[in-house]
Amino acid sequence: MSTAIVTGQPVPGSSLESDLRALGFEVLAASDATDTGSLLAAVPADRRVAVVDARFVGHLHALRLGLTDPRFPLAAIPGAVTAQPAGRQALSRALTREVAAGGSTDLAVDGLVTALDADVHRPELGSLVAAVPADPQARNEARQAVAAVDDEAVRLKSAVKSRDGFFTTFFISPYSRYLARWCARRGLTPNQVTTASLLTALIAAGCAATGTRIGFVAAGVLLICSFVLDCTDGQLARYSLQYSTLGAWLDATFDRAKEYAYYAGLALGAARGGDDVWALALGAMILQTCRHVVDFSFNEANHDATANTSPTAALSDRLDSVGWTVWVRRMIVLPIGERWALIAVLTAATTPRITFCVLLVGCALAATYTTAGRVLRSLTRKAKRTDRAAQALADLADNGPLAGLVSRTRRAPLGSPLLLALCGVAVLTVSLFSGVTWAPVAGAFVYAVASGRALAAPLKGALDWLVPPLFRAAEYGTVLVLASKAGVNGALPAAFGLVAAVAYHHYDTVYRIRGDAGAPPAWLVRAIGGQEGRTLLVTVVAAALTATQFKVALTVLAVLVAGLVLVESIRFWVSAGAPAVHDEGEPA
Numbered sequence: 001m002s003t004a005i006v007t008g009q010p011v012p013g014s015s016l017e018s019d020l021r022a023l024g025f026e027v028l029a030a031s032d033a034t035d036t037g038s039l040l041a042a043v044p045a046d047r048r049v050a051v052v053d054a055r056f057v058g059h060l061h062a063l064r065l066g067l068t069d070p071r072f073p074l075a076a077i078p079g080a081v082t083a084q085p086a087g088r089q090a091l092s093r094a095l096t097r098e099v100a101a102g103g104s105t106d107l108a109v110d111g112l113v114t115a116l117d118a119d120v121h122r123p124e125l126g127s128l129v130a131a132v133p134a135d136p137q138a139r140n141e142a143r144q145a146v147a148a149v150d151d152e153a154v155r156l157k158s159a160v161k162s163r164d165g166f167f168t169t170f171f172i173s174p175y176s177r178y179l180a181r182w183c184a185r186r187g188l189t190p191n192q193v194t195t196a197s198l199l200t201a202l203i204a205a206g207c208a209a210t211g212t213r214i215g216f217v218a219a220g221v222l223l224i225c226s227f228v229l230d231c232t233d234g235q236l237a238r239y240s241l242q243y244s245t246l247g248a249w250l251d252a253t254f255d256r257a258k259e260y261a262y263y264a265g266l267a268l269g270a271a272r273g274g275d276d277v278w279a280l281a282l283g284a285m286i287l288q289t290c291r292h293v294v295d296f297s298f299n300e301a302n303h304d305a306t307a308n309t310s311p312t313a314a315l316s317d318r319l320d321s322v323g324w325t326v327w328v329r330r331m332i333v334l335p336i337g338e339r340w341a342l343i344a345v346l347t348a349a350t351t352p353r354i355t356f357c358v359l360l361v362g363c364a365l366a367a368t369y370t371t372a373g374r375v376l377r378s379l380t381r382k383a384k385r386t387d388r389a390a391q392a393l394a395d396l397a398d399n400g401p402l403a404g405l406v407s408r409t410r411r412a413p414l415g416s417p418l419l420l421a422l423c424g425v426a427v428l429t430v431s432l433f434s435g436v437t438w439a440p441v442a443g444a445f446v447y448a449v450a451s452g453r454a455l456a457a458p459l460k461g462a463l464d465w466l467v468p469p470l471f472r473a474a475e476y477g478t479v480l481v482l483a484s485k486a487g488v489n490g491a492l493p494a495a496f497g498l499v500a501a502v503a504y505h506h507y508d509t510v511y512r513i514r515g516d517a518g519a520p521p522a523w524l525v526r527a528i529g530g531q532e533g534r535t536l537l538v539t540v541v542a543a544a545l546t547a548t549q550f551k552v553a554l555t556v557l558a559v560l561v562a563g564l565v566l567v568e569s570i571r572f573w574v575s576a577g578a579p580a581v582h583d584e585g586e587p588a
Contacts, residue, residue, distance in 0.1 A: 003028060003043045004067070007036045007107045008054035011139070016052065019060050023068055025050060033099045033107040040095060049091070050082040053109040057142040058130035059151035065123040066130065069241050072121035076113045079132040081120070090118040128154055156181060159239035166327045168337035172231050179228070180235035190237040191247045194254055197229035201258035205265030208347060211272030219265065220348035226258060227340045249573040252511050253504070255336065260285050260500055262343070263356075267493070270352035278492035279484050280356035282499060286476040287360060289503045291367045293396065293469040296510045298374045300392040301385055301465035334366040378462045390458035395509060395519035396468035397459075399451055400530010406452025417454040421467045424450025425474045428535070432481045440482065440539040447474060448532035472506065475531045479538055483554065488547040494554035501562035502534065508569045517578070524568050528561050 004025035006016065017027050030036040036051060043049045050067045056079040066077030073087030083091040094115040098107060110132065113120060129146045133139035159180055160173045183193060204222035207215045233251060237243055267281040331338055342362065346355040399407070424447040431443025454467055476499050483495035505528065509519055519525070529537060534557075541553040572578055 001026060002048040002050065002068075004050040004052055005030050005036055005039050005043075006052050006054050007032070007109065009106075010054050014054070014057075016054065016056055019063055020050075020052065020067075022060065023064055025067075029054075030107070033095070036107050037095050037099050040092060045088060046085055048082060048084050049088065050080060051091075051095075051107070051109055051112065053079040053107075053132050055132050055139075056080060056130070057133055057139060057146065059128045059146055059149065059154075061151040061155045062125050062128040062130040064155075064241060065125065065128075069121070069123065069243070071243050074116060074118055075121040075123065077123065077125065077130040079109055079130060081109060081113045081116075087118060090116055093117065126154065126158075155239060159235040161234070161238075165335040165337040166331050167341050168231060168335075171341075172228055172337065173235070176228050176231045177235050177239075180232045180239050183232065183236050184240045188236070189247075190233045190242050191244070191250060193229055193233040193236055194247065194250045197226050197233060198254045198258055200229060201226040202261055205262045208262065208265035208352075209268035209272070211269040215269065216352075217348045219262075219269075220344035220346075223262060223340055223344040223347070227337065230255065230258075230336075245578045246574060249511065249578070253507060256503070256507055259288070259336075259340070260503075264493075264496060266347065266352040266355060267496070273351075275351070275353055276492075277353050277356055278496060279480065280353065280360065282480050282483075282492060282496045284356055284359050284363070285496070285499060285503070286473070286480060287363050287367065289476065289499075289506070290469050290472050291363065291370070292510075293472045293506065294367070294371055294374070294466075297393060297396055297465040297468045298378075300396065300513065301389050301459075302378075302381075302383060304386050304389060332366060333370050334362050339363075375463065375466075378465070381462075383462075385460045387458065390460050390464075392513050393459040393465060393468060394455055395513055396506075397451070397455060397471055398468075398506060398509065398525065398531045399455055399471075400528075400533040401526050402448050402536070403452035403455065403530060403532045406449050407456045409452075409456075416461055416464075417457065417459055417467055418461060418463050418470075420450050420454040421470045424448075424454070425470055428474055428478065432478060438543050440478070441536070441543050444478070444532075444536040444539040448536055451532040471531050475502065475535045478535050479554075482538060482542040482550075486542070486547040486550050488551055491547065491551040491554065494551050494558060498554050498558035498561065501558050501565065502528075502531075504569070505561070505565040508565065512572070515578070517572075520565075520568060520572075524564060527564055534561075 002023075002025045004020045005028050006020070007030040009031075010029070020027050028039050030039050040049060040051070052063075052067075056063075058077070058079070062077055063080065066075055066080050067082040069075060070084070073084050074090060075082050081091070091112075094112055094117065095107075097115050098112050127149050128151060129142060129149065131138075131142045131145075133142050156177050159177050164173065200222055204219045204226060207222060208219035209215075230251075233247075237247065263281040263285055267278045270277045334342070339359070339362075343355060343359060346358055427450070428440075428443040428447040431439040431446075434440075434443075451471065459465070459467055479495045479499055483491045505520070512518060512520060528534065537557070538554070542550050545553060
């Protein structure tokens with residue numbers, strides 16, 4: 001329940017009170033500043049409270065944007081201010097100062113906002129009207145301005161992200177926004193739509209797993225339907241301002257679950273037809289996950305850097321002013337809309353093997369383009385990276401106890417973190433393809449030591465953001481290579497499950513960092529070994545066990561890792577202290 005205190009003398013013909021009730025507010029009337037203070041003090045501390053000037057003229061959606069967004073403790077538009085429980089004290093202090101300064105006079109709400117000693121969110125209203133007219137003529141002009149703008153059309157338009165991919169912008173959003181409005185009018189929540197999108201994708205994966213042509217066609221159609229719902233949930237959240245921590249987490253994690261479950265379904269379907277493509281499916285998941293880690297690492301390294309300028313970035317900004325280049329550059333990176341459309345069409349028209357081969361080539365080209373551009377930006381920009389950025393990169397690295405022990409040894413750094421990481425990955429790669437049974441174990445040990453030494457100093461170098469994706473590629477690639485060399489049925493599906501569980505842990509780490517909550521607890525990282533510990537363990541069991549036993553070991557490890565990370569992740573994200581991470585769409 002929310003309470004709105006309308007302060008000042010009511011204006012004849014005003015719809016303000018009815019608009020506030022339509023937004024779910026209980027409306028109280030206050031005659032002056034002192035009365036407003038008394039009513040504010042009487043409102044229960046666990047309620048949202050708004051103070052609105054009785055002379056307010058504006059669109060209903062302007063009030064909605066200013067007074068009902070759950071993400072901000074304090075928010076204001078001209079003539080109105082709102083406070084959630086976390087912002088009530090700041091509002092009360094400001095009102096006390098206003099009462100002391102003006103006594104029993106009319107309260108100027110905009111002056112109250114100015115007096116707040118805390119950050120106040122001010123939503124962009126665009127063409128929407130929100131004003132406090134001082135005289136009848138100004139009021140009449142404001143009402144005419146309100147009548148001239150269709151706030152429902154503005155609301156529908158604002159439900160769609162301002163920056164999105166070509167396929168999403170031109171083939172999904174033109175009608176998914178109306179689906180979002182249909183859901184809102186029937187009381188459906190974004191979380192329900194998100195869950196429906198997941199279920200649709202899982203059914204699509206099940207259809208692909210049948211291995212029949214009709215199953216593949218149905219899978220492709222259902223995958224597109226799942227993507228439509230995936231766009232709808234975010235548009236519904238923006239349309240109705242139904243943001244939540246749980247919803248943001250579900251939206252972020254379900255996208256990965258849907259895509260990787262679909263890969264598994266395609267691999268199962270191919271196996272029914274006698275074609276083993278599990279290595280391709282696992283390779284596609286590894287490539288996509290590493291692409292995301294590149295995005296996350298680069299953004300975390302640079303989003304709060306000082307002197308963060310670059311001729312390359314300036315050129316990119318100039319290219320954005322040329323309309324057609326914007327869409328070409330957005331399509332080149334093969335974002336989720338284009339990628340899922342490609343997968344859906346190829347599934348329906350070709351075979352799983354062709355689907356994965358085209359996907360791998362497309363994602364590899366996209367990864368090369370984006371990574372090369374970011375490397376060039378990093379080399380040409382003169383940025384000073386913060387301690388927070390260095391800590392975020394260290395958390396993304398996911399080093400465990402073994403690397404931690406090495407990093408704490410009191411020795412001078414042997415070289416740049418990136419160079420050490422590259423050397424460790426190179427040694428590990430050579431050992432994996434050496435053909436000697438125990439060579440990967442030695443290579444993994446050297447890699448673990450190099451991982452620890454790479455994090456002995458803060459990751460503040462120009463290219464140090466490449467360290468976490470290198471570690472991801474090394475760990476996941478080790479599992480893929482050893483499972484492929486095992487040559488026994490079930491080894492690659494078990495490896496797929498293990499990489500999926502670990503990848504979930506890494507995505508979970510990313511969204512915690514985005515919410516300024518830090519990395520997962522140290523006990524969890526220690527329990528699942530860290531990236532270097534898991535890499536070393538997999539090489540040891542591959543060398544010490546038979547192929548069949550290795551398959552069983554991978555399965556057990558996948559179950560253990562998945563159980564630990566899922567239980568801790570769910571506990572964290574449903575807790576009251578979880579951060580509100582509102583993902584506006586993956587960059588790739």
